[in-house]
Amino acid sequence: xxxxxxxxxSQSVVVLFVMSIxxxxxxxxxxNPVDILINPEADIAEQEETIRRLGLDKPIWTQYGLxxxxxxxxxxxxxxxxxxxxxxxxxxxxxxxxxxAFLAVGLAVVFGVPLGMLAGLKPDSVVGRVIMTGSIxxxxxxxxxxxxxxxxxFSVNMxxxxxxxxxxxxxxxxxxxSFLTLDGLSHLFLPAFNLALFKMSLVIRLARSGTREVLLxxxxxxxxxxxxxxxxxxxxxxxxNIMIPVVTVLGLELGSVIAFAVVTETxxxxxxxxxxxxxxxxxxxxxxxxxxLLLTVTMFIVINFVVDILYSILDPRVRLGGAN
Amino acid sequence: xxxxxxxxxxxxxxxxxxxxAEKKLAVLGLIVFVALIAAAIxxxxxxxxxxxxxxxxxxxxxxxxxxxxxxQITYWLGTDDQGRDLLSGIFYGLRTSLAVGxxxxxxxxxxxxxxxxxxxxFGGRVDTLIMRIADLQLxxxxxLIALILVSALGQGVDKVIISLVAVQWAYYARTxxxxxxxxxxxxxxxxxxxxxxxxxxxxxxxxxxxxxxPLIVVGTVQVAxxxxxxxxxxxxxxxxxxxxxxxxxxxxxxxxxxxSGDYWVSFxxxxxxxxxxxxxxxVGDQLRDVLNPRLKK
Numbered sequence: 336x337x338x339x340x341x342x343x344x345s346q347s348v349v350v351l352f353v354m355s356i357x358x359x360x361x362x363x364x365x366x367n368p369v370d371i372l373i374n375p376e377a378d379i380a381e382q383e384e385t386i387r388r389l390g391l392d393k394p395i396w397t398q399y400g401l402x403x404x405x406x407x408x409x410x411x412x413x414x415x416x417x418x419x420x421x422x423x424x425x426x427x428x429x430x431x432x433x434x435x436a437f438l439a440v441g442l443a444v445v446f447g448v449p450l451g452m453l454a455g456l457k458p459d460s461v462v463g464r465v466i467m468t469g470s471i472x473x474x475x476x477x478x479x480x481x482x483x484x485x486x487x488x489f490s491v492n493m494x495x496x497x498x499x500x501x502x503x504x505x506x507x508x509x510x511x512x513s514f515l516t517l518d519g520l521s522h523l524f525l526p527a528f529n530l531a532l533f534k535m536s537l538v539i540r541l542a543r544s545g546t547r548e549v550l551l552x553x554x555x556x557x558x559x560x561x562x563x564x565x566x567x568x569x570x571x572x573x574x575x576n577i578m579i580p581v582v583t584v585l586g587l588e589l590g591s592v593i594a595f596a597v598v599t600e601t602x603x604x605x606x607x608x609x610x611x612x613x614x615x616x617x618x619x620x621x622x623x624x625x626x627x628l629l630l631t632v633t634m635f636i637v638i639n640f641v642v643d644i645l646y647s648i649l650d651p652r653v654r655l656g657g658a659n
Numbered sequence: 660x661x662x663x664x665x666x667x668x669x670x671x672x673x674x675x676x677x678x679x680a681e682k683k684l685a686v687l688g689l690i691v692f693v694a695l696i697a698a699a700i701x702x703x704x705x706x707x708x709x710x711x712x713x714x715x716x717x718x719x720x721x722x723x724x725x726x727x728x729x730x731q732i733t734y735w736l737g738t739d740d741q742g743r744d745l746l747s748g749i750f751y752g753l754r755t756s757l758a759v760g761x762x763x764x765x766x767x768x769x770x771x772x773x774x775x776x777x778x779x780x781f782g783g784r785v786d787t788l789i790m791r792i793a794d795l796q797l798x799x800x801x802x803l804i805a806l807i808l809v810s811a812l813g814q815g816v817d818k819v820i821i822s823l824v825a826v827q828w829a830y831y832a833r834t835x836x837x838x839x840x841x842x843x844x845x846x847x848x849x850x851x852x853x854x855x856x857x858x859x860x861x862x863x864x865x866x867x868x869x870x871x872x873p874l875i876v877v878g879t880v881q882v883a884x885x886x887x888x889x890x891x892x893x894x895x896x897x898x899x900x901x902x903x904x905x906x907x908x909x910x911x912x913x914x915x916x917x918x919s920g921d922y923w924v925s926f927x928x929x930x931x932x933x934x935x936x937x938x939x940x941x942v943g944d945q946l947r948d949v950l951n952p953r954l955k956k
Contacts (some may be wrong), residue, residue: 350795357807357811358807358811360811471940472937475883475887475936475937475940476887476933476936477887477888477890477891477894477932477936478891479890479891479894479895479907479910480890480910480929480932480933483910483914483917483925483926483929484929486917486918487917487922487926490918491917491918491920491922498918590800591800591803594799594800594802594803594806595800595802597802597806597895598802598891598894598895601894601895602914612806613895613896613897616810616897617896617897624810628806628807628810631803632799632803632807635798635799635803639798
C-alpha cells in the first residue's frame with residue numbers, strides 16, 4: 336500500500352512538473368507583454384526599467400527557474416494588469432466560482448435524480464423517452480449556446496431574471512456570497528442552471544440505468560411481497576441504492592464543473608476565475624493565466640490522486656495490477 | 660469474407676444502406692448534413708452577398724431586422740452591426756466551422772488511429788508509453804486541455820485545429836487499441852507473421868482494415884464535438900480570428916446586441932450551429948447501431 340502510494344505520488348509530481356513547463360513555455364509565447372504594458376511614449380530608459388522590473392529581460396530558462404522557485408513558495412508572480420499577486424486575485428474570485436459550481440452540482444442532483452428515476456421506472460413511456468431525448472440534447476448542445484437561449488428567453492423576452500453579474504452579496508465568514516440575498520439568488524439561478532445542464536444529463540443517465548438495475552433485485556421483490564407501499568420502495572429502497580454511483584461520479588466531476596465554468600461565467604459575466612482567465616488571456620496578463628492553469632491542473636491531479644488511492648483501498652486489485 | 664458475401668448475391672453496401680434507412684430521423688439528419696456541407700462548399704456562389712467584400716456591404720444597413728429590404732438585397736435573416744447580410748455570413752461561417760471540425764477530426768483519427776494500432780501490435784513499452792499519455796490526457800476535461808493549448812499557441816485557424824487534434828487523438832487511440840488487441844490474436848495475423856510479412860504491411864494491410872468500423876463511428880460523433888468545442892473557443896474570443904469567422908464567432912459578435920433586443924444577430928448563427936450538431940449526432944447514432952454487430956438480428 337505504501338509503495339503504491341509513493342509510486343502514485345511521484346507520478347503526480349512528475350505530471351505537475353511537466354504541466355508547469357508546458358504552461359509556462361506555452362504562455363510565454365503568446366505575445367510580447369512589453370508592448371502592452373509600457374506607455375508607447377515612454378523613453379528607452381523608462382522602457383528598460385520596466386522590462387527589468389518585470390524580469391522580462393532574462394532568458395526564458397532563467398525566467399522559468401525563478402518562476403518555479405517562487406511557485407514552490409506560493410508566489411506565482413504579480414499580475415501585469417492589476418499589479419497584485421496573481422494568486423491573490425484568483426483566490427479573491429474563487430468564492431464566486433465555487434458558489435456557482437456547488438449550486439450547479441446541487442441542481443444537477445435535485446433535477447437529475449427524479450427525472451432519471453422516472454425514466455427508469457417507465458422506460459418505454461412517452462415521458463421516459465422525452466427525458467432521455469432531453470438528456471441527449473444536454474450532452475450534445477454547446478453550453479454557451481444554451482446559456483444564450485436562457486438569456487434570450489428569461490432575461491430579454493420575459494424579463495424575469497437578470498442576465499449578468501452577481502447581484503447583491505452578503506459576507507459569510509468574510510467571504511462575499513450571493514445565495515443569501517434574493518437579488519443574489521436571482522442572479523445566480525440562470526448561470527447555475529446553465530452550468531448544471533451537462534451534469535444533469537449525466538445524472539439522468541446514471542439514475543435511469545441504476546433504477547432499472549435495482550428494480551430487478553431480490554430486496555425490491557421482497558419489499559413488494561411484504562406489502563411496502565410503492566412510494567416507499569421508490570423513495571427509500573431504490574433512491575438510496577442509486578445514489579452511490581451518482582455521488583461518486585459527481586465528486587469526480589466537480590473539477591470539470593469548475594473548468595467548464597469558464598464558458599458559463601463568460602456568457603453571464605459572472606465575476607469568477609473563469610471570466611478572469613478569459614480576460615487575462617485577452618490582456619496577455621501572463622502571471623494570472625499561468626496561475627489559473629497551474630491551479631486547475633493541480634486541482635485535477637490532486638482529485639485523481641485521491642480517487643486512485645481510495646479505489647486501491649476499496650479494491651486491492653487496482654494496486655496489485657499496477658505493480659507489474 | 661468478402662467472397663462469401665458475394666456468393667449469396669448480397670451487396671454489403673446495399674445491406675448497409677437499407678439498415679441505415681430504417682430510422683427515418685437518421686435519414687433526415689443525413690440529408691440536412693449533406694445540404695449543410697453543400698451550402699458551406701458553394702457559399703461564394705449561392706450567397707446573395709460576400710460579407711467580407713467591403714464593396715458589397717452598406718454600413719447604413721446595420722442591425723436591420725430579418726426580412727428587411729436593404730439598399731441592394733433583401734436581408735432574410737437581418738444584418739449584423741456592420742450591415743452584413745446574416746444569411747450570407749452564416750454560410751461563410753459554416754464553411755470555417757465545418758472545415759475546422761472535419762480537418763481536426765481527420766488528423767486526430769489518422770494520428771490517434773496509428774498510435775493506437777502501434778500500441779496494440781507492438782505491446783510492451785510502446786503500448787505503456789502511448790496509453791499512459793492517453794489516460795493522463797483523458798483525466799482532464801477537453802475544455803481545459805483546449806484552454807491550455809490555445810492560451811499557449813495563440814489565435815488562428817491552424818492553432819485551433821492543433822488544439823482540437825490534441826484533445827481528440829486519445830479517443831481514437833483507445834478505441835482502435837481495444838479492437839486491435841482482439842484482432843491481433845486472430846489466425847490471419849498469425850498466418851501473416853509466419854509468412855514473414857513486414858510489420859508495416861501486417862499493421863496497415865491486415866490489421867487496420869479490420870479495426871476501422873468502430874473508428875468511423877467514434878469519428879462521426881467526434882466531428883460534432885469538434886465543431887462544438889471550436890464554437891465554444893471562438894465564442895470565448897480565443898478561437899478563430901475575426902478574418903475567418905466561424906459560427907461561434909458570429910454568435911459572439913451578436914451576443915452584445917442580444918440584451919438590447921436585437922436577438923437575430925446571434926440567434927440565427929446559433930440555430931445553424933444547433934442544426935449542424937444535431938444532424939451529425941443523428942447520423943452518428945444510427946451508424947453506431949448499424950455497425951454494431953451485437954445489435955444485428
